[in-house]
Amino acid sequence: MPLKITNVLTRKKETFKPLNAGKVNIYVCGPTVYDYPHIGHAKTYIGFDMVVRYLRYLGYDVLYVQNITDVGHLVGDADEGEDKIQRKARQDSVSPMQIVEMYTRVYFENMDTLSVMRPDISPRASGHIPEQIEMIETLIAKGHAYEVNGSVYFDVTTDPDYGKLSGRKVEEQEEGTRIEVLAEKRNPADFALWKAADPNHLLRWNSPWSVGYPGWHIECSAMSSKYLGKTFDIHGGGRDNIFPHNEGEIAQSECAHDAPWPTIGC
Secondary structure (H helix, E strand, O other): OOOEEEEOOOOEEEEOOOOEOOEEEEEEOOOEOOOOOOHHHHHHHHHHHHHHHHHHHOOOEEEEEEOEEOOOOEHHHOOOOOEHHHHHHHHHOOOHHHHHHHHHHHHHHHHHHOOOOOOOEOOEHHHHHHHHHHHHHHHHHOOOEEEEOOEEEEOHHHOOOOOOOOOOOHHHOOOOOOOOOOOOOOOOOOEEEEEEOOOOOOOOEEOOOOEEEEOHHHHHHHHHHHHHOOOOOEEEOOHHHHHHHHHHHHHHHHHHHOOOOOEEEO
């Protein structure tokens, strides 16, 4: 019996066919390690654990990558505000890396308790800053991104397919409904690839544009392509990440690599 997977992109249950016979590459967006895992994490990672186990049962050679987000995920999932990890570190009067190490360990211990297999590769966003910078440079060179005041934004108007995952059209998105729109953006829907760090931001790196930190979405695109290639078989994550995170991933990845995004499962 063939394996069928619901593809969030097409909104259809489709027969799964790997890009390469006998081999399956899968990337699942991992947790932002600033607090204890919750029931939503359990639901997502148990679900994809079942997918990986079944694919291996069918005889596929599966390479499973699931990242750890340890920088760049701002409060409110927006382009402004405090980093979730830095905020937790401030509240607990410890360093951000103490928060990262503690909750990364707790996450894996909790998944072990649930008998969820560990991924083959668990890359950290903070360990892949060069790859993210390189991808941003590619997007700028191709005319899909622009720099202003040391920050870099993805120009959604350069991607006619932007919004295809969530079904949200750019012209239908109301300005400032979730957050105050940044005046430096060309379009309200543009999202950050790199942010210039303010003096109080502890998590920062050198880049061609400023001392700053990566946007949340560029991290997964850079890590997935590093370990799985420009396109791969399955991309997974929680439904709450369809917009804006997965939507941003698709746009910047397809524009940077000129390659189709994989089957999307949530």
